[in-house]
Amino acid sequence: MWYKKSRVLLVLTLIALVVGSVYLISVQVDKAQVLQQEKEEAARIEQEKKVLEQQEADRIAEEKRIEEEAKRKQEEEAKKIEAELNARNEKIKANTYYVKASGAALYATSEPSSDITSYLKAKKSVYVDEKVTSSNGDSYLKIKENIDATEVLGYLKADDVVDSLAVFIAKPIADVDYSYYPKHTSFESNPKIDVKAIYVTGPSASNERLDELITLIDETNLNAMVIDVKDDNGFLLFHSPTAEKLNPEANEHVYIKDMKTFMDKMKEHNVYLIARIVSFKSPIYAKNHPERAIVYKDSGKLYSDADRLIWASAYDRELWAYNVGIAKEAAAYGFNEIQFDYVRFPAIAKQDAMDYRDTTGESHTAVIQEFLKFAYEALTEDQVYISADVFGWAASALDDVGIGQHWEAIANVVDYISPMVYPSHYGPGNFGLPVPDAYPFETVDRSVKDAIARNANLTSAGNIRPWIQHFTATWVNGHIKYGIKEVKAQIAALEANGINEYLVWNAGNYYYENAFK
Numbered sequence: 001m002w003y004k005k006s007r008v009l010l011v012l013t014l015i016a017l018v019v020g021s022v023y024l025i026s027v028q029v030d031k032a033q034v035l036q037q038e039k040e041e042a043a044r045i046e047q048e049k050k051v052l053e054q055q056e057a058d059r060i061a062e063e064k065r066i067e068e069e070a071k072r073k074q075e076e077e078a079k080k081i082e083a084e085l086n087a088r089n090e091k092i093k094a095n096t097y098y099v100k101a102s103g104a105a106l107y108a109t110s111e112p113s114s115d116i117t118s119y120l121k122a123k124k125s126v127y128v129d130e131k132v133t134s135s136n137g138d139s140y141l142k143i144k145e146n147i148d149a150t151e152v153l154g155y156l157k158a159d160d161v162v163d164s165l166a167v168f169i170a171k172p173i174a175d176v177d178y179s180y181y182p183k184h185t186s187f188e189s190n191p192k193i194d195v196k197a198i199y200v201t202g203p204s205a206s207n208e209r210l211d212e213l214i215t216l217i218d219e220t221n222l223n224a225m226v227i228d229v230k231d232d233n234g235f236l237l238f239h240s241p242t243a244e245k246l247n248p249e250a251n252e253h254v255y256i257k258d259m260k261t262f263m264d265k266m267k268e269h270n271v272y273l274i275a276r277i278v279s280f281k282s283p284i285y286a287k288n289h290p291e292r293a294i295v296y297k298d299s300g301k302l303y304s305d306a307d308r309l310i311w312a313s314a315y316d317r318e319l320w321a322y323n324v325g326i327a328k329e330a331a332a333y334g335f336n337e338i339q340f341d342y343v344r345f346p347a348i349a350k351q352d353a354m355d356y357r358d359t360t361g362e363s364h365t366a367v368i369q370e371f372l373k374f375a376y377e378a379l380t381e382d383q384v385y386i387s388a389d390v391f392g393w394a395a396s397a398l399d400d401v402g403i404g405q406h407w408e409a410i411a412n413v414v415d416y417i418s419p420m421v422y423p424s425h426y427g428p429g430n431f432g433l434p435v436p437d438a439y440p441f442e443t444v445d446r447s448v449k450d451a452i453a454r455n456a457n458l459t460s461a462g463n464i465r466p467w468i469q470h471f472t473a474t475w476v477n478g479h480i481k482y483g484i485k486e487v488k489a490q491i492a493a494l495e496a497n498g499i500n501e502y503l504v505w506n507a508g509n510y511y512y513e514n515a516f517k
Helices: 002-095 202-206 209-218 241-246 248-252 259-268 283-288 317-333 364-382 407-411 440-455 484-496
Strands: 096-099 104-107 116-120 125-133 139-144 154-157 196-200 224-230 272-278 337-341 385-391 416-420 467-469 502-505
Touching: 002 096, 002 125, 116 154, 196 209, 196 272, 202 209, 202 224, 209 224, 209 259, 224 317, 241 248, 241 317, 248 283, 272 317, 317 337, 317 364, 337 364, 337 416, 364 385, 364 407, 385 407, 407 416, 407 440, 416 440, 416 467, 440 484, 467 484, 484 502
Parallel strands: 196 224, 196 502, 224 272, 272 337, 337 385, 385 416, 467 502
Antiparallel strands: 096 125, 104 116, 104 154, 125 139, 139 154
16 A cells, blocks of 8 residues: 555656756746847847947038038138138239329329319329320329229329338338238237226236226226236246246246136226237346347446346347247237337447347347237237337337337337327427426327328338326426326327327326226
8 A cells, every 4th residue: 555655656756846847947948038038139229229329420420521511611711702802902002002292183084185183192092993105105093092983083193103101201221121011900809999008017916906906997998907927127927838948037936826817807807908028128038148138349248227127139039939928828818919018129329339149130120120020920820919119209200219119110010009108208399398298288299190190101000009107207307297187188189189099107006097087
């Protein structure tokens, strides 16, 4: 009996094992199928992902291609427009003439018996539409007001015009360029404005005085600051990589460590910023490079001026690179304009006693102009305007005042020329005034009239933006105290001559608020 029961149990056990095995096999098969399905799903998803990624890459590539194609067409169109504009300008220059100093008669026709219809004043520009020869062989010019005019004004004798305003310059200097020099119109990112600026030193820009000066600008007609970026001593407003290479000692005394915060504050108040760079009175540089500084021929001793500051030489091209390098750094920080001051040689009575380190044979005037052209071209990509300070008397003197500042030579190659028309800087009898300092309106009026007349000798003169006096010149015999009335008188003199811009000088940076309201 027990034997039968054992067999039954054994059979049942075997059946259970078989069933269990079948179940396990079934589970394993199902699991394998699930894993296979998961793999296939993952592969499908990955494939779809790759397809989508490729489609997105193709879309981006197509957008980039379209963008680049549009940019290329835009650049081609811009180049075409620029070429057409340049061709137009060249045609205008080639066909623009100016009436001689004696004036000229305008004839109805080109025939000898023609009536005179009017007389044209000296320096008037005319556009020559056609050159013709009369029946008796005389040369005439058929003229219009400009290239776009349809009306013919009449005929001028060819001998009654000249092809350049530069012929009117009283004392041109042989190696100086007075020809047309293209200027910046207005940068889109840095539009031109009518500047009304105060002078600000490095110390004032870096201490609590700055907030007072900003308030002055916020509450008056003032809108700009001329800030020392490289001052009379050669000290810098900020740490300069250019100085690190060419004049490391200049970086040992900088006024502002955090330029970003400084510039953010200036831009917050919409202050137009002009970087003043004292160019050739450069004591630190001259001390570190005595072999290129101005020296006395007999002793080799470094020349120093009345302030005991030594001068570098404008002939030194490395100094050009130093000044322009600092200017480019100022532009990168956000300055709107670069102003070159002391862009001249020192005023020395016995010039023959000096060694100016001239290795090129250029005149003083030519080398000053060449520096300004070098700076203008180097800074164009930085979209800043270029200005130069000159003595006020440079507008009245016919030569270069002995320091390389010939008015037309400088005005021809800058966006702005800033004569220092301080009444205190003119001597007794200048402009027919016993003490010019005592006549702020008259002195400025007569000085800028000379400047305007000098600009009329150029086809591409920089705008006149004078420096005016905001200090009392106690050293002048017969001087007067300069207050609100005297500052306003100078501004009125400028406005009477159509000049709506000015720079205000006070060495201590103290200004009368009511003078600018």
